[in-house]
Amino acid sequence: MNWYDEVVPDPYRTASQDAYQDPRVRSQQFRQQSKKEACDELLGGWAFPWLAPPQEATLKKIVVKEVEKATPPREPKLPRATVLAIRAALHLAAKVLVDTADATGDDKAAAKAAKKVLRQEATGGVGGLEKIEPGTVEPTHTAASLKGSAAPDVPPGSFDVRRFDGDGRPVSKVGFQGKTDLCAAFALAAVSEEQEGEALDPSWCFAHIKKAHVARGAGTEHSWGATTSDAAVAAVEDGFLPAARAPFTWRDRGRNFVSYVRNYERLRNYGTLRAIAAQNRKRLSVPVDEGDAMDLFDTLVRTLYKFRSEHRAILTGVKWRPGWDRAAGGVIPPGPYAGSGGYGHAL
Numbered sequence: 001m002n003w004y005d006e007v008v009p010d011p012y013r014t015a016s017q018d019a020y021q022d023p024r025v026r027s028q029q030f031r032q033q034s035k036k037e038a039c040d041e042l043l044g045g046w047a048f049p050w051l052a053p054p055q056e057a058t059l060k061k062i063v064v065k066e067v068e069k070a071t072p073p074r075e076p077k078l079p080r081a082t083v084l085a086i087r088a089a090l091h092l093a094a095k096v097l098v099d100t101a102d103a104t105g106d107d108k109a110a111a112k113a114a115k116k117v118l119r120q121e122a123t124g125g126v127g128g129l130e131k132i133e134p135g136t137v138e139p140t141h142t143a144a145s146l147k148g149s150a151a152p153d154v155p156p157g158s159f160d161v162r163r164f165d166g167d168g169r170p171v172s173k174v175g176f177q178g179k180t181d182l183c184a185a186f187a188l189a190a191v192s193e194e195q196e197g198e199a200l201d202p203s204w205c206f207a208h209i210k211k212a213h214v215a216r217g218a219g220t221e222h223s224w225g226a227t228t229s230d231a232a233v234a235a236v237e238d239g240f241l242p243a244a245r246a247p248f249t250w251r252d253r254g255r256n257f258v259s260y261v262r263n264y265e266r267l268r269n270y271g272t273l274r275a276i277a278a279q280n281r282k283r284l285s286v287p288v289d290e291g292d293a294m295d296l297f298d299t300l301v302r303t304l305y306k307f308r309s310e311h312r313a314i315l316t317g318v319k320w321r322p323g324w325d326r327a328a329g330g331v332i333p334p335g336p337y338a339g340s341g342g343y344g345h346a347l
Contacts, residue, residue, distance in 0.1 A: 038067045038083045048094050054107070055097055062093070062115045069119075086118065093118040128181025129317040129344035130218075130225040155305035163194050163311050171197055180255045181225050182206050187315050187346040188231045192240045194311040196280050203249045203258040204241035204277060208234035210259045221259040228315055228346065232285035239281035241273060288314060320345035 033041075042063050048056065066086060070078050093114045101110035163171045172193035175186040185206035193200050212233035213219060213226045247267055250258045257263055264270055288303050290296040300314055320343055324332050 033083055034077050035067055038078060038086075039064055041083060042067070042087055042090070048091075051094060051098070055094075055101065055110075058107070058111050059090075059094055059097055059114060062111065062118060063090070066115075066118055089118050128177075128183040128225045129346040130227045131344060132227050132229060155301060159305055159308060161194065161304050161308045161311055161313060163197050171199070173199070175202060177202075178251070180250060182250060182255065184209055184226050184228065184231045184315075184317075184346040188235060189240065191313040191315050192235065192280060192282070194313045196240065196242075199243040200240040200280070201243045201246040201249070203246060204238075204264070204273075205231070205234060206250065207258055207261045207264060208238035211238075211261045222256060225344065228317060231315060231346070235282045236285060237281070239277035239279065241277040241280075245273060245276055247273070288316075315346065317344055317346045319343070 043060055048059070051059065063086065067078070067083075070086070096117045097110050097114035100113040101107055104110065165171055172190045175190070177183055177186050182202055185202040188205050188209070189200040189202045209226045209230045210221045212230040213223075214221060215233075216230070218226075218230075247264070247269075248258070253263075264273065267273065288296075288300060290299050294302070300316070304312070304314060327333060
């Protein structure tokens, strides 16, 4: 039995990670800190006496570089949430550094592995969308692609495909995935909410997305990320559970716990939950590709317009760049963005 099968502490979980889950600490996440303040905090409370001096120096260099990378361009400060996330991931990064060095005898490979896990768990943790490589076989329930020619209507200046409740408020709300890789789950739930007209549970979506991820041999439930194809499989085969019926969520049980379908299957009322979710299954998934005379953006817009009466939204992804979530007025400034880093993010 693995530690994440039950609600027990992660053996690599530090007090700072537990603190990050505390709402009182989480409320500090929108404070800003200078790079110097962040480095002083992260390096000042060092708690890894078991690291050899060269390894300690290596990890400290990695931390300083990650703080530098996480600081938005042209801004002297970075979000408090990022500092907390880096601190929470330090223990795991330290263990990866030691384990890789012991296994390979290659200090450079060990440093690279520690840097990767720190970035994945902390500064890169808002994403979670994997790239679908060219030639990847789509799920068998995928229909033929909707190219630009399939959506010929030219939309007016603006239109809205969202569903609203009786008070005129959008049914689908902006979710909070924290420093996890649940972006595809939140985006998938939001897409279906427009059709179902009620709030849906992203944690249920995540468990079944990871099930599809494992089934195609891409990794384990504990590995990071998934593709939009994995999400499509979950939507068609497993459906969506209303948020009001969710037995638990990632926020109260943790990301790793909700990544395992078997933790749902152990519930006495699993059969009932499964039947409820099945009522919201999708018949098939339909890729939307650029047409011969239109780029991808125009094809997406016209497809949304063509199916607006059915409240069909589109699950897609971008390479999310540092600083975009703090763009003035919510408007992303023009590029170029080549070489500026980023991570896969579903929306």
